[in-house]
Amino acid sequence: MAISGDKVILEIRDMSKEFGAVKALKTMQLSVRPGRVHTILGENGAGKSTLMKILAGVYQPTTGSIVLDGQPYAPSNPQDAARAGLTIVFQELSLCNNMTVAENILATREPSRGGFINDKALVRKAAELVKELGLPVSVTDQVGDLSIAQRQLVEIAKGLSIDAKVVILDEPTSSLSDSEAEILFEIIGRLKEKGVAIIYISHRMEEIMRLSDDITVVRDGSYITTRDKTEVTIAELIALMVGRDMNEIYPPRDVAAPASTEKPVLAVNGLSRSEEFENVSFDIRPGEILGFFGLIGSGRSEVMNTLFGMAHASAGTVAIDGAQVKITSPVEAIERRIGFVTENRKEEGLVLSHSVESNISMVALDGFSSLFGFLKRKRERDAAKAEVARLSIKTASLDTIAGSLSGGNQQKIVLAKWLLTKPKILILDEPTRGVDVGAKFEIYKIIRQLAAEGTAILLVSSELPEVIGMSDRVVVMSEGKVTAIADPDQMTPEKIMHFATGFAS
Amino acid sequence: MSDKSAASAAFKQVMKQYGGIFLSLIVLCVIFSVTNGRFMSVANFLNILQQVSVIAIAAFGMTWVILLGEIDLSIGSIIAVAGMVGAQCFAFGMSFVPALILTIAAGALLGLANGVLTAKFLLPSFIVTVATMGIYRGMVSLPTNGAPAMIMEPSWTAIGTQSFIGIPIVIWVVAVLFLFNHILLSKTKFGRRAYLTGGNREAALYSGIKVDRLKIIIFMISGVMAAISGVLLSSRLFSAQTNAGMSYELDAIAAAVLGGTSLAGGVGTMIGTLIGALIIGVLNNGMNMLSVPYFYQLIVKGLVILVAVYLDVRSKRAKQ
Numbered sequence: 001m002a003i004s005g006d007k008v009i010l011e012i013r014d015m016s017k018e019f020g021a022v023k024a025l026k027t028m029q030l031s032v033r034p035g036r037v038h039t040i041l042g043e044n045g046a047g048k049s050t051l052m053k054i055l056a057g058v059y060q061p062t063t064g065s066i067v068l069d070g071q072p073y074a075p076s077n078p079q080d081a082a083r084a085g086l087t088i089v090f091q092e093l094s095l096c097n098n099m100t101v102a103e104n105i106l107a108t109r110e111p112s113r114g115g116f117i118n119d120k121a122l123v124r125k126a127a128e129l130v131k132e133l134g135l136p137v138s139v140t141d142q143v144g145d146l147s148i149a150q151r152q153l154v155e156i157a158k159g160l161s162i163d164a165k166v167v168i169l170d171e172p173t174s175s176l177s178d179s180e181a182e183i184l185f186e187i188i189g190r191l192k193e194k195g196v197a198i199i200y201i202s203h204r205m206e207e208i209m210r211l212s213d214d215i216t217v218v219r220d221g222s223y224i225t226t227r228d229k230t231e232v233t234i235a236e237l238i239a240l241m242v243g244r245d246m247n248e249i250y251p252p253r254d255v256a257a258p259a260s261t262e263k264p265v266l267a268v269n270g271l272s273r274s275e276e277f278e279n280v281s282f283d284i285r286p287g288e289i290l291g292f293f294g295l296i297g298s299g300r301s302e303v304m305n306t307l308f309g310m311a312h313a314s315a316g317t318v319a320i321d322g323a324q325v326k327i328t329s330p331v332e333a334i335e336r337r338i339g340f341v342t343e344n345r346k347e348e349g350l351v352l353s354h355s356v357e358s359n360i361s362m363v364a365l366d367g368f369s370s371l372f373g374f375l376k377r378k379r380e381r382d383a384a385k386a387e388v389a390r391l392s393i394k395t396a397s398l399d400t401i402a403g404s405l406s407g408g409n410q411q412k413i414v415l416a417k418w419l420l421t422k423p424k425i426l427i428l429d430e431p432t433r434g435v436d437v438g439a440k441f442e443i444y445k446i447i448r449q450l451a452a453e454g455t456a457i458l459l460v461s462s463e464l465p466e467v468i469g470m471s472d473r474v475v476v477m478s479e480g481k482v483t484a485i486a487d488p489d490q491m492t493p494e495k496i497m498h499f500a501t502g503f504a505s
Numbered sequence: 506m507s508d509k510s511a512a513s514a515a516f517k518q519v520m521k522q523y524g525g526i527f528l529s530l531i532v533l534c535v536i537f538s539v540t541n542g543r544f545m546s547v548a549n550f551l552n553i554l555q556q557v558s559v560i561a562i563a564a565f566g567m568t569w570v571i572l573l574g575e576i577d578l579s580i581g582s583i584i585a586v587a588g589m590v591g592a593q594c595f596a597f598g599m600s601f602v603p604a605l606i607l608t609i610a611a612g613a614l615l616g617l618a619n620g621v622l623t624a625k626f627l628l629p630s631f632i633v634t635v636a637t638m639g640i641y642r643g644m645v646s647l648p649t650n651g652a653p654a655m656i657m658e659p660s661w662t663a664i665g666t667q668s669f670i671g672i673p674i675v676i677w678v679v680a681v682l683f684l685f686n687h688i689l690l691s692k693t694k695f696g697r698r699a700y701l702t703g704g705n706r707e708a709a710l711y712s713g714i715k716v717d718r719l720k721i722i723i724f725m726i727s728g729v730m731a732a733i734s735g736v737l738l739s740s741r742l743f744s745a746q747t748n749a750g751m752s753y754e755l756d757a758i759a760a761a762v763l764g765g766t767s768l769a770g771g772v773g774t775m776i777g778t779l780i781g782a783l784i785i786g787v788l789n790n791g792m793n794m795l796s797v798p799y800f801y802q803l804i805v806k807g808l809v810i811l812v813a814v815y816l817d818v819r820s821k822r823a824k825q
Contacts, residue, residue, distance in 0.1 A: 342711055348708055349711070350708055351704035351708050362714075374692055374693050375694055
């Protein structure tokens with residue numbers, strides 16, 4: 001359904017894009033109106049990124065045309081796009097950590113005279129922008145000293161520092177806490193009032209339903225439909241996206257949760273680490289999925305890092321199978337059969353430049369080598385092949401470079417490398433971040449399967465529905481402390497959020 | 506798969522990976538054959554291999570270090586230290602085998618120092634090895650107050666001057682060390698872990714790889730390779746010179762990078778480094794035969810490195 005009547009600021013017609021034999025876009029179209037948030041929704045690999053890169057001037061389309069504000073628009077590089085009034089904020093951070101917020105925001109456009117930068121004007125201009133956007137940062141701060149979330153906001157400010165008619169936000173909230181996302185949403189609201197058109201990409205359905213005015217669904221490089229937000233439900237959107245009906249987002253438990261009388265495989269008591277978290281106690285039984293919910297800065301990831309031996313506790317005890325243990329390095333954690341899918345798969349999970357196979361076999365390498373450390377390549381390959389099949393990782397071959405796969409498939413590789421070690425305790429920190437709905441569901445099924453096989457799973461997530469939908473119990477953290485441990489059946493999202501924000505009722 | 510098709514598949518693989526750099530080597534050989542009739546002969550190729558042996562072995566060690574995303578600028582100095590340790594061993598009346606073991610152990614020890622400073626004290630390897638380059642170079646002169654030391658031990662000098670089944674011993678040494686490093690890098694768990702750690706140190710750490718230990722061992726490998734280079738060099742010169750191996754670290758880096766080793770870490774092979782070292786050897790030899798003045802040789806060598814690396818980068822980009 002095309003939108004007619006209203007003024008259109010950006011129009012894409014009959015666009016296709018081929019990379020060699022691969023058709024990334026087949027029949028793409030889009031009509032964006034000023035002062036509205038237009039969400040592009042699609043699974044990873046549906047063509048969203050390609051489309052955005054064409055709009056940003058990174059790629060040129062094979063066929064088709066774009067009209068921007070009544071003028072034909074064919075940028076050959078990102079500078080062209082910026083001049084034409086289109087700005088894009090990518091999900092990857094592109095800031096210089098050793099420079100200040102002001103220097104980053106106005107990078108390459110510093111106010112200068114005779115080649116010398118006018119520092120005062122730089123700070124003033126950046127400060128105006130930061131104030132206008134209401135960012136919780138000082139422009140003279142070093143970017144390296146900011147939290148990831150603050151950096152993301154600076155990134156957005158940088159994108160908005162040019163007067164844009166169209167702003168593209170590519171997964172801007174993926175590393176923001178809810179309160180920080182609120183700041184972003186306010187910024188979006190202000191841009192809308194100014195008549196700026198916003199193209200929004202996100203995987204978070206609640207957020208999409210809240211922010212969007214128009215929603216365009218794309219699938220397999222093709223335009224499917226554009227709907228007004230008020231005329232569509234989440235279930236319908238998901239069905240349109242995946243091309244099939246998905247009644248439930250979370251797969252049901254096939255096996256009953258372990259009884260509370262069962263002995264815990266892991267018992268944590270009074271665990272503390274100065275300035276990060278204190279007096280954290282919980283236990284988990286084999287086959288249990290224990291959710292960890294908390295806002296960014298609540299100390300969840302820090303607890304997991306400490307359990308895994310990446311950081312050292314200042315107080316408290318950890319017991320595995322009833323015996324007290326001291327884990328001071330990942331090597332020891334792995335020896336005790338703990339696995340850890342970290343929050344940042346690109347930084348800590350994968351060697352992006354290496355093959356799928358060598359990433360999968362990375363942790364379990366001891367199992368694929370003979371005396372004197374020679375690799376048993378066939379055994380390694382067979383094992384990797386089996387994991388690729390079991391987790392249905394979509395890859396051209398085992399030799400494909402991990403970095404070239406989609407987010408969901410990359411995440412499955414990280415899962416696979418830990419599954420090969422047959423962990424007793426598996427820590428999953430934000431396992432579905434940046435992963436499309438289809439792959440999400442598959443990852444949930446894998447988690448269920450592992451639990452059914454007796455693996456104890458610590459599921460850390462900042463998506464409340466995910467925590468409630470998947471966990472047997474939920475540990476809620478706020479500002480370094482455990483504020484509640486509860487059965488989600490007895491808890492509403494509102495209550496969990498209350499504990500997470502520290503307003504225990 | 507028959508042997509023949511396996512061999513041709515292996516050749517294709519080599520061409521795919523090293524096409525640009527291999528082509529450069531062949532082009533150089535053709536140019537020198539045309540300009541000089543004596544270039545294309547078995548005797549001259551053995552000569553080139555002999556000349557390149559010191560650099561090639563040092564470059565094998567350097568490949569490990571660069572693969573890890575680090576750098577070792579002290580190997581030129583370690584080459585000189587090794588010669589001097591050997592000379593002093595004989596001055597104290599030691600026999601060949603213990604002297605050789607002590608020399609190699611010295612290389613391992615100096616590499617250990619580089620490794621510990623880098624991995625445990627968390628200093629950048631560039632700074633560490635700039636410092637130890639000076640320290641080790643100074644240490645060479647300690648026993649003799651800066652004078653060269655003669656080495657008359659026949660079994661030591663035989664390494665650089667004698668042949669075994671018609672092939673100079675130094676070439677055998679290069680071949681054995683090439684195979685050793687190649688197999689260690691491409692066929693073992695240790696080599697895989699070096700690749701993984703070079704590709705992403707954080708991910709390696711989270712995957713239970715003992716990153717610090719790996720780094721220290723690799724600096725020790727680099728030290729040992731440099732020490733063996735030092736043995737070859739001093740055996741050829743019948744003496745330990747205090748300025749031996751000066752700036753060899755740059756040739757070793759050039760050989761590794763020419764061979765496709767990425768300074769960002771995680772990418773590189775011993776075959777590539779060997780080809781890279783051969784390019785440097787062929788260039789030196791060819792230009793010497795043409796009596797090109799030394800300063801022109803420096804300019805040409807620099808330009809060839811730039812062109813070869815550019816061709817390689819371009820062919821890799823074209824594949825993506």
